[in-house]
Amino acid sequence: MSPGRLPPEFFERPTLQVAESLVGHTLYRQTPEGLVAGRLVEVEAYCGPADPNSHAFRRTPRSAIMYGPPGILYVYLTYGMHHCSNIVCEADGTAGAVLMRAVEPLEGLELMAARRGVTDPKLLAKGPGRLCRAFGLSREDNGTDLASGGVWVGRDRRLEGLVRTSYRIGVDATTDFPWRFYEPGPWTSGRKNPPSPARPELDAPIG
C-alpha cells in the first residue's frame, strides 16, 4: 500500500527544486478514522527573505517554522476558516516551503467525501483549503514530522503529463515569480490557470 516515505534529505534542497520534483508523488494521511492518499498534481514554492510573497519574507513566530529543519509540515489558517499546508524545505536555518494545492484522490475517497461534504472526486482536494479539509489537516498538525508522523509523502512518482509552471495563485502576478508547478488535468485547481511565465528572466532559482 504505502511505498515508504521520502526522507528528510529529499526536502533538504532548494525549494524550487523540491517543488518541481514533488509533483507526481503521493501524499498520505493516517488517522484513527482511516487512511487517505492522493497524488500531488499542483504545488507552489515559497522561499525566504528574497520572496516578498512568502510568509518567511519576515521572520515571525508563525513563519519561524519555515526557517527550521526540512520535512516538517507547516499548516496555517487563512480567511478564518480555511487551512493551507506546506512542507518545509532547505537546510535547517534557511527558509523555504512548498504549498500543496491539489491532489488526485487515490485512497480513502469515502473518508474524504465525508470530511468535505461532497462526493465528486474532482472536488475533493482541488485547492489548498479543500485538500486540508479532505485530509483532516488543521493547525494541530503544524510541526508534524513527515519522517515519523501520520502525514508523509510516498517514495513514488507517477506523472501523466509535463510539469508546467505559472505564477502563483492568489498573489499579485505583477510582483510574483512563476513558482507554481502543476500537471494540467481534471485534478488541478485550474480555475484561474495563469499563462506560462512572461518574464523568463525571473524563472530562475534565487538565493
Place this chain on the structure above:
DNA sequence: GACACGATGGGCT
C-alpha cells in the same frame, strides 16, 4: 489593545 488583511472557497447572479 485596536485594527486591517489574507498563499480561499461556497453560494448566488
Place this chain on the structure above:
DNA sequence: GCCCATCGTGTCT
C-alpha cells in the same frame, strides 16, 4: 463573475 464569511496573525498605537 461577484460577494463575503470569519479569525489568527502581524503591525501600529
